[in-house]
Amino acid sequence: MIYVRTTTKEFATFAGGCFWCMVEPFDERPGIISVTSGYTGGTVENPTYEQVCSNTTGHVEAVQIEFDSSIMPYKKLVETFWQQIDPTDPYGQFHDRGESYQTAIFYHTDEQKQIAEASKQELENSGRFSKPIVTKILPAKPFYPAEEKHQDYYKKQSFHYRLYKKGSGREDFIKKNWRNKLDKSKLKKQLTSIQFHVTQENGTERPFQNEYWNNEEEGIYVDIVSGEPLFSSTDQYDAGCGWPSFTKPIDLYQLKKEIDSTHGMVRTEVRSKTADSHLGHVFEDGPKDKGGLRYCINSAAMRFIPKDRLREEGYEEYLRLFE
Template structure:
């Protein structure tokens, strides 16, 4: 596999790791500083504005699996490329946006990508993101690395308050219109509008059949009946997903009390929430909306292309 490096400055580097970290073909992401005049600067030195550095991320990727063009498409969706004075609520030269190229091919692709965005009419103001040759990259302090994983709640508060997500939804809305046809009203409300169906009035809350639950939108495997139990809450409850990588979790700050939302990894469907009052060694209760799920009985798994999961039902608990 051919490995390359890509370096992007997009404002606070806390928010520039998560979007790339979830992509197949990304080997490593480091938060750090580049573009300045001193070596190994500290965070305090950089934000003082005296060193000339910007906060940035350096990505090592397998270009055969995830091309540099795809990285460019993704970076534009994370930033406000029309803002020369910083990013969102983070102001200052050290928060400006820059695409640092590592070779001539990257330079050409970056220039063309910027030109295409300018001509697309997506933004009414000029694109001011700079395209510059890569300079020495210095890793930031350890507490800045993978901040969104190590400090999930603080990260969620920061990201919400920064205005970054709201800007992204405004300028890069996901086209989910086709799902209006394929999903029922409640399925759409739950998966696409982060809704919640009524307890005890949904399809699977008391299901006792053996089988696999998949995302009603994408079909990706999520939970099995082997891990389902009656929690008394009125929604399907599970002690764990079928695989750790099946779902992604993030803090939900839209409710009066802080909750951890559960979403499908590939389909990005809202599924429900996970709580710490469940049975089992980890004490977790995945409280999931039936409307987000499609149940495939054990005897139908092979016919529907999920034959690999039969092993879960042929082995002892």
Template sequence: MNNTHSESWRKATFAGGCFWCMVTPFEELPGIHGIVSGYTGGTTENPTYEEVCSDTTGHTEAVQITYDPEIFPYSKLLDIYWKSVDPTDAGGQFHDRGSSYRPAIFYHDEQQREEAIASKEALEQSGRFSKQIVVEIEPASVFYPAEEYHQDYHLKNPLRYKYYRHGSGRDSFLQQHWNTPKDKEELRKKLTPMQFEVTQNNATEPPFRNEFYDNAEPGLYVDIVSGEPLFSSRDQFDAGCGWPSFSQPLHGGSIMEHQDYSHGMHRIEVRSREADSHLGHVFDDGPKPGGLRYCINSASLRFIPKDRLEEEGYGRYLSEL
């Protein structure tokens, strides 16, 4: 660990129901240095899971995130938080009921408090939810890490976690409220027809007739929808396929992979994490040592040349080109 850098790291604490489900939205993102599941907000010292679930301790299941605000600002953590919970349900989250599962934001300083309030007000004014936003914004108190078997539960028990998460109704709720026809209509105004069809409807642009398939200029590729950094020119290579190809993403946490059985084939689709944009597919015929080829649609990307990274707010990625 770099002690110089660690001095600038901060804590963020969020409650959003079962803490198993509140780890995955934040993990593997650039600037995130740790996520711990635990209990906070109550009066009992060193509570156990059983005590917290009994609703007698005043504690809430939560996650505490260690992050570098210079790389991943608190405002982006808040955006992820809102898109991971039902902010209108004060009595729990999804099929987990009781005060120990209530949603809350626990701020660690005045800046976090102000940003949390502003983000909550913005969500209320957006009209995205017909009910009142009830998430409490409270000062952080002592945080007690949960038992070891609760840490990284989704990695230790992946099958059970998937069944639990699917059965809870969380994902269907989030899909309903954050991928709406209204959202897509707004995007249609911002994107070209090809960009919209590729990112939103999983289309594929023509090979060799797209913007970046033969780009040799150093720079950064970001999601055309959200501006999330995705790929570096350092990892781009000519695969001869007619689409921009990369040996790896800039950060593993910015890419999601899904099984794709469309068109009578079995492929691995890749999507951006922040905006859920369709990007392309990943294949195992890339260069060594990794052996992967991320075959990406130019229409999913915006390219920022190296000499413009600073002025566009991406200066911290200069060392990764």
């Protein structure tokens, strides 16, 4: 991972196997300025895709991210990186084999090295994987952008990209190994009956008879199960439907969208990525000047944290939303 500090704008480069699959997780998130596919770690200047894939240049496929660290902390990028890969595979990633598909974090400063090593050790200690974590942490080397056809591949060739991500085994590996496994018997004791019904049984609370449908206080909403930040009051508006409505999430990466064909309708369900909680649905009848989307969310799926309690509860970084 290459890391360059210029005020609050920084650069980071992750090697996580095929670079097609390493753009989408970072792209269009808060604080992300650009994500570029390319090559790093080798000795050949300005290598081509064919040269790198021949495993003769010493380069690995990678993505270089320019980001604003005051909005997207470096530590969060590292966490996202781990969640895209199999860090126990020393020979490549999924069906892509060879040194050009090996994983690595390249450090640029002593601080970066310490953060990367601490993150790796934390993952090792977590017991999430039975095999050792083999992702390398190495000094940074020059980064060479890949050919234009490889840039933003998940957008340009979305159908083929989805087939590849699924067919390569990456998508199923992520679902199996990076989705938190929750004990529903414990959740049933921790949550109220309506919170459990909504989040674990895909329930829906009554309109106009829920906690936050008309909340006007400043603050953020977090997943009632995991505590992951989901929505901000700065994006909340009265849609007249009787449930909390938002024009966008705080970070789209923290949500999953799935087709819901229940009740004789076809809708887009919204779930939290970390806890897999059912949250609500997203519709295309929102304010046009705000993107046109309406995230209709159950109050019971969330906990509201007022702005003046964000620092106290460990969500200090989100104070920027109210500046």
